Amino acid sequence: xxxxxxxxxxxxxxxxxDAALRHIGExxxxxxxxxxxxxxxxxxxxLVRHHYGSxxxxxxxxxxxxxKTMHRLHEQAGQRPPVGFNxxxxxxxxxxxxxxxLSEGWATxxxxxxxxxxxxxLAEADQDRPEPPDVDPRTRAAVLxxxxxxxxxxxxxxxxxxxxxxxxxxxxxKLLRALLDIHSHSLLTPEEAxxxxxxxxxxxx
Amino acid sequence: xxxxxxxxxxxxxxxxxDAALRHIGExxxxxxxxxxxxxxxxxxxxLVRHHYGSxxxxxxxxxxxxxKTMHRLHEQAGQRPPVGFNxxxxxxxxxxxxxxxLSEGWATxxxxxxxxxxxxxLAEADQDRPEPPDVDPRTRAAVLxxxxxxxxxxxxxxxxxxxxxxxxxxxxxKLLRALLDIHSHSLLTPEEAxxxxxxxxxxxx
DNA sequence: ACGCCTGCTATACGTAGGTATAGTCTGCTT
DNA sequence: AAGCAGACTATACCTACGTATAGCAGGCGT
Numbered sequence: 363x364x365x366x367x368x369x370x371x372x373x374x375x376x377x378x379x380d381a382a383l384r385h386i387g388e389x390x391x392x393x394x395x396x397x398x399x400x401x402x403x404x405x406x407x408x409l410v411r412h413h414y415g416s417x418x419x420x421x422x423x424x425x426x427x428x429x430k431t432m433h434r435l436h437e438q439a440g441q442r443p444p445v446g447f448n449x450x451x452x453x454x455x456x457x458x459x460x461x462x463x464l465s466e467g468w469a470t471x472x473x474x475x476x477x478x479x480x481x482x483x484l485a486e487a488d489q490d491r492p493e494p495p496d497v498d499p500r501t502r503a504a505v506l507x508x509x510x511x512x513x514x515x516x517x518x519x520x521x522x523x524x525x526x527x528x529x530x531x532x533x534x535x536k537l538l539r540a541l542l543d544i545h546s547h548s549l550l551t552p553e554e555a556x557x558x559x560x561x562x563x564x565x566x567x
Numbered sequence: 568x569x570x571x572x573x574x575x576x577x578x579x580x581x582x583x584x585d586a587a588l589r590h591i592g593e594x595x596x597x598x599x600x601x602x603x604x605x606x607x608x609x610x611x612x613x614l615v616r617h618h619y620g621s622x623x624x625x626x627x628x629x630x631x632x633x634x635k636t637m638h639r640l641h642e643q644a645g646q647r648p649p650v651g652f653n654x655x656x657x658x659x660x661x662x663x664x665x666x667x668x669l670s671e672g673w674a675t676x677x678x679x680x681x682x683x684x685x686x687x688x689l690a691e692a693d694q695d696r697p698e699p700p701d702v703d704p705r706t707r708a709a710v711l712x713x714x715x716x717x718x719x720x721x722x723x724x725x726x727x728x729x730x731x732x733x734x735x736x737x738x739x740x741k742l743l744r745a746l747l748d749i750h751s752h753s754l755l756t757p758e759e760a761x762x763x764x765x766x767x768x769x770x771x772x
Numbered sequence: 773a774c775g776c777c778t779g780c781t782a783t784a785c786g787t788a789g790g791t792a793t794a795g796t797c798t799g800c801t802t
Numbered sequence: 803a804a805g806c807a808g809a810c811t812a813t814a815c816c817t818a819c820g821t822a823t824a825g826c827a828g829g830c831g832t
Contacts, residue, residue, distance in 0.1 A: 374779075390671070392597040395819060406781045407820090413779090417820065465670030465720060466595070473724045487754070495752075497744045504728020505718060505745040512717040513710060515670060519678045523709020538767065539702045540710040546760035547700075548753050549692070555751035562743065579809075600789060611811045612790090618809090622790065 375413045377403040383424050387458030391421060391466055425463070428456050429472065457529070461515045476507040496559070513537060580618045582608040588629050592663030596626060596671055630668070633661050634677065662734070666720045681712040701764070718742060 381402035385394040396417055400407040414420040463469035481503035488494065495502060513520050517528045526533035550558075586607035590599040601622055605612040619625040668674035686708035693699065700707060718725050722733045731738035755763075 390597070392595070396821090397819070405779095408782075408822095409780055411821070412781095464724065467723045470724065470727060473721075474727070477728050491752070495748045497741065497748050501729045501741045502745045502748060504725050505742065506749060507728070508717040508721040508725050509714040509749070511721065512713040515720055516678075516713040516716065518672045519669065519675065520709050520713050522675060522679070523682050523712070524706045535767065536702065536706045537710065539764065540707045542755065542760040542763055543700045543702050543707060544711060544714070546753050546755040546757050547696070549750040550747065552751050555747045558747055559744065562740065601791090602789070613792095613812075614810055616791070 374403065374405050374409060378405060378410055378413060378420070379423055379427055382420050383428070383456065383459050386421065386424065387456070387460075387462055390462050391468075396420075421468075424459065425468075428459065428463075431456070432472075457514060457517070461517060464511060465515050473507065473511075476511070477503045480504075480507050480510075513541075579608065579610050579614060583610060583615055583618060583625070584628055584632055587625050588633070588661065588664050591626065591629065592661070592665075592667055595667050596673075601625075626673075629664065630673075633664065633668075636661070637677075662719060662722070666722060669716060670720050678712065678716075681716070682708045685709075685712050685715075718746075 378399060381399045382394070385399045385402065388394075396410050397407045399420075400410050403410075410420065414423055460469065460472070464473065477500065481499050484499060484503055484506070513528065520537070521528050521533065524533055524536050526536055528534070528537060583604065586604045587599070590604045590607065593599075601615050602612045604625075605615050608615075615625065619628055665674065665677070669678065682705065686704050689704060689708055689711070718733065725742070726733050726738065729738055729741050731741055733739070733742060
């Protein structure tokens with residue numbers, strides 16, 4: 363059950379967009395070429411310009427399509443909490459594209475939304491915490507979001523470490539188990555953290 | 568006390584390398600141009616080729632230089648544990664370059680070493696853990712390394728969330744506090760994790 | 773039937789940028 | 803002094819690629 367393409371998606375216009383998503387995902391925005399995209403879509407390079415005007419605009423169309431698709435998936439998946447905080451699972455064919463968007467720096471809207479969601483989610487989780495954290499919530503959410511996206515962005519490297527493709531069943535299983543383990547076992551004890559914080563106050567050197 | 572340049576580093580050859588580190592860090596490998604690098608270094612584009620042969624080879628020289636410098640810094644910083652597991656602090660001028668190297672996928676040796684180090688470090692930390700994790704250590708270390716590198720790779724986005732440059736004192740402070748908080752407060756309780764794991768076994772969907 | 777909008781192709785243009793070559797200058801060896 | 807080597811520049815070349823233009827086919831309203 364991979365994100366089913368609407369029947370209407372067989373149009374050349376849609377094929378171009380899909381090809382662009384794939385090419386940009388695989389090679390990055392700069393290295394992806396209109397000619398290559400056109401070839402994959404089975405059309406002439408001219409048609410790409412005809413439909414989208416420019417390479418930049420094509421990318422924006424991809425962004426929009428991804429955003430819409432993600433929203434749809436998000437809704438139909440319901441409001442279940444982000445177990446393991448793992449966006450890899452859902453993204454399927456868009457994973458690489460998203461990773462590029464993030465690491466090449468043109469995914470700010472998406473990231474901002476992740477931060478917003480995370481912030482709300484953390485606020486809720488903080489209900490039953492003895493003393494509130496001394497970091498502002500936005501920062502904490504941002505860092506957490508970045509960490510959550512790490513396996514997506516650095517998938518190539520993580521795959522090396524895991525010895526399995528991140529898309530494969532084995533890879534997903536390994537990744538999820540690792541995330542569960544990491545997120546349920548603190549690296550630092552509260553005391554260690556407190557000590558480090560104290561050191562921060564003392565010597566801003 | 569930023570990584571002091573050796574006096575001998577004033578040679579054109581070294582200036583080219585430094586300019587390349589900067590340009591590639593700022594624009595990425597593809598977008599960085601030999602002409603731009605040459606201009607920054609105050610030399611002709613031809614000299615770049617004279618010294619390094621090709622753009623690719625120039626990048627490799629940068630990699631090597633970064634590796635050596637990092638080793639030097641690593642040694643002179645002693646064996647103190649990676650508090651907050653935060654490589655951002657040290658990297659200084661190389662941060663952007665490293666981020667590019669990671670996200671553009673040509674930093675495998677560096678990442679592999681991080682995984683090795685992390686693996687050893689985790690093994691030690693696992694001494695006093697009631698039951699061993701059910702993930703293989705390499706995978707866990709890889710995911711953890713990726714997460715640790717997230718603020719570096721996604722610095723642009725994290726900065727947005729923090730509202731401060733990651734290099735600034737304020738940014739460093741915020742980031743470190745966030746990391747301390749995150750690493751000393753689990754997102755999931757062991758029970759939740761166990762439940763999620765159980766779900767994994769049950770329904771591989 | 774006629775025009776025309778739309779999807780589409782073929783071809784051409786301009787430019788950026790990696791690479792290649794030839795030549796200049798400086799300093800050192802013999 | 804002669805001459806060689808290495809650092810460095812100027813210039814040229816070639817390819818890749820984004821963009822622009824012109825033209826063709828086919829369905830649709832009138």
